[in-house]
Amino acid sequence: MSVFATLVEHLADLLHPLLGASAAAGAIVLFTALVRLLVHPLSRAAARGQKARTELQPKIAELRRKHAKNPEKLQKAVLALHAEEKVSPLSGCLPSLCQMPAFFLLYHLFSNTTNPLLTHELFAAPLGNRWADALGDGGAFGGAGLVYVGLFALVACVAVFNFRRTRRMMAANPAVPVVDGQPVPGMGAMSKVMPFMSFFTLFTVAVVPLAAALYVVTSTTWSAVERAALYR
Template sequence: MSVFSVFARLVEHLADLLQPLCHASAAAAAIVLFTALVRLLVHPLSRAAARGQRARAALQPKIAELREKHAKDPQRLQKAVLELHAEEQVSPLSGCLPSLFQLPAFFLLYHLFSSSTIGGETNGLLGHRLFAAPLGGKWADALGDGGIFGGAGLVYLGLFALVAAVAAFNYRRTKRTMADNPVAVSAGGGERVPGLGAVGKVMPFMSFFTLVTVAVVPLAAALYVVTSTAWSAVERAALYR
């Protein structure tokens, strides 16, 4: 039995459990519940990432000194920064781990709701819906079946509104965090690290890119993205306050 067959049975089992409460949208509710379970499993990594970010912020004065000391030797500067992280037992990559560990769950959902057959059998999950929108459909399908204000189109408008609200919350929070904790990026002459200014300008808008993801992936995968994004906004607000 393939991993996709096992995962399909898990989703179907969760949907059966939620059927009395959610009726025709039980499978959609199962995906939301599955996402919450994944985020609970990843939460210890998120807490570790928050501790890592605070530790990296505490190292910024020392890193600024190293930049000034090795301003004319980029290779020596890089080595010195890595040695500092190792000495303080701070991983510069710890913040990436929560996202990396979620990728398999997302791709499982994407494959499961993009395939007409699973394990050689007809994929019955494609018949499930969130209200009027099929879980295996995409926004383009909704536009072709009733338009923006059709039954499926309204489901997507609701998801877009939720994502936009979460993105606006993240935007304001990121701008405030960057203003309160400016990174020490200047060398003795006041020159910025190349490219860092552009990254700083784009970073607050990153959450809005989720709108594109929701529009192009199957609805089931979009539900995962929306639920996980909302969870991240609340989790980060609690961990990084």
């Protein structure tokens, strides 16, 4: 973990002539963007897998209608379809899972209270403090509070963008995901909740240290732009 902290500190030193006291915050944003750039090939692989599975949904739906009374035959037909089209039922899932360790690592790095980066500030807001600290030190529109106002505004814009985009995608492809010809349990309810998931980032930003909040906001914004480009 100290290796990554050292890298961010070096980035902060490089950015100091440009950003001054906010160089550490800038380094967190830049380091997060660089890591997201490194795992971008996995995102592309996930997008290809998702598109491949989506394209099979009409054929799978037809098989379900054809073999509705014979689950065993339906399962074999679906497996044969995946084999014929050279598409794994888990296409798009594994690349996404492979990215998770990097995201957890960064979150832990920027929320660890022993990290010396958290002693720096973004304008008037210490990177180790939380929104509650900002409210107690000048209120919502004090120096530190205004930093959070800006973050909340950005997260809200990204959340609305993701909400609208997810609703459009679900309207265009309303089919419930299936595995081996059967609907995935719980996915119907999950599909209804999914468009609202981005708004939970607002809660995350409010309760984690500002350094971690910067990571979350940067990563969330990157994801929104990346997915919009990959899933056109």
